[in-house]
Amino acid sequence: MTNTRRILGIDPGSRKTGFGVLDFASDRPTYVASGTVSSADGTFPDRLRQIFTAVSEIVTEYRPDVVAIESVFMHKNAGSALKLGHARSAALCATFGFDIDVYEYAPREIKQAIVGTGAASKEQVQHMVISLLNLDATPSPDAADALATALCHGHQYRVRSRLATREAGVLPQ
Numbered sequence: 001m002t003n004t005r006r007i008l009g010i011d012p013g014s015r016k017t018g019f020g021v022l023d024f025a026s027d028r029p030t031y032v033a034s035g036t037v038s039s040a041d042g043t044f045p046d047r048l049r050q051i052f053t054a055v056s057e058i059v060t061e062y063r064p065d066v067v068a069i070e071s072v073f074m075h076k077n078a079g080s081a082l083k084l085g086h087a088r089s090a091a092l093c094a095t096f097g098f099d100i101d102v103y104e105y106a107p108r109e110i111k112q113a114i115v116g117t118g119a120a121s122k123e124q125v126q127h128m129v130i131s132l133l134n135l136d137a138t139p140s141p142d143a144a145d146a147l148a149t150a151l152c153h154g155h156q157y158r159v160r161s162r163l164a165t166r167e168a169g170v171l172p173q
Contacts, residue, residue, distance in 0.1 A: 006032070008064035008095075009150030010055070011142050012088035015040045017051050018142030021062045022133075024154040031133045033062060034143040044083070048090040055094035067095050068153035070145065071104045105152050110145075113152040 004025045011018035021032040037054040039047035069092060072085045108118030114128045126144040132151060139147060
């Protein structure tokens with residue numbers, strides 16, 4: 001019997017936040033859901049509230065075991081980086097009431113894990129997400145990034161588990 005872990009990937013944004021839900025049974029990811037939370041209307045605090053509410057509803061509906069979220073990267077514009085950080089915080093805070101482990105991954109780390117290069121384009125990430133998950137339709141760029149984040153965590157978790165098993169002196173099966 002395999003142990004299935006449900007991972008919620010989040011690609012935060014102040015106007016569009018992508019989400020992707022995957023089930024991992026052993027090494028095999030299975031697509032569950034994905035989409036984009038649009039928060040383009042209203043004042044900035046209103047948009048943050050929309051992100052918080054939507055992510056809370058996603059967690060309530062899909063009950064992930066783990067949340068994997070993209071970390072903030074440095075923008076040329078400090079104001080944009082600050083807004084991204086606020087949006088990321090709104091998404092993270094929405095998960096805190098559910099006692100879920102949270103893992104953070106740098107954008108380059110996610111791209112490296114999914115495409116093989118940390119400098120991959122959004123189109124390359126979308127293409128690999130479609131290929132790795134055998135999807136029939138193309139997810140939006142934000143949803144694809146969120147799915148890539150979930151995939152990255154699933155693969156990192158597998159590697160960490162195998163290393164821990166070897167360090168404990170237990171032979172892998």
